[in-house]
């Protein structure tokens with residue numbers, strides 16, 4: 001059975017003390033509620049990883065970084081390697097967020113290198129894909145997503161691929177307040193799962209969690225998560241407020 005996951009992406013928000021306070025609040029709220037079998041992930045800035053880990057006592061909550069270097073180590077000033085991330089004791093790394101693709105020119109070749117670094121260090125990649133508005137309007141969104149996957153995580157072995165979490169994030173819905181409709185989300189999640197069946201077989205496809213991301217909030221999460229191929233969400237803005245994030249977690 002694949003996992004239901006709600007992952008927050010804090011992006012470049014929260015000072016260290018604000019981040020610790022938010023993590024503590026989420027930890028307390030989750031611990032005071034019944035376990036609804038949702039894996040919860042906090043995607044914090046690098047400098048928060050170790051301190052946030054110290055304040056989380058609930059086993060359902062894990063931590064993710066939002067990026068890692070494509071190289072293993074060496075003269076890459078300002079970069080943080082997957083090995084360093086692993087050494088903080090966290091479990092997940094977001095790779096290929098559309099903001100990394102757009103602002104830092106991370107192409108499929110770079111993203112595949114990053115995924116390999118993440119896997120080599122026994123971390124779980126949360127691999128993002130998704131089309132921009134012009135591609136959606138031109139009706140080529142299926143092809144765009146297929147290519148993003150074909151040139152990256154679909155080149156992995158079955159064993160490697162089975163460790164991946166996928167986040168489908170239509171770029172036009174990220175931080176815009178525009179959400180894909182529940183039907184649009186299901187349509188493309190089903191398409192992605194079909195591609196996984198073709199490439200890796202039904203049993204692996206059944207185990208891969210595919211998250212939806214793009215202006216997911218307490219008002220629309222329930223409808224989005226009710227779809228058979230939507231296994232949770234990657235949440236930006238709404239993950240910065242404990243109450244909203246908790247409501248989303250309890251939308252299953």
Ligand code: PEP
Pocket residue numbers: 009169173174175176177213214215216234235236237238
């Ligand atoms: C994101 O950054 O991955 C995201 C989905 O952001 P938002 O929820 O704010 O649209």
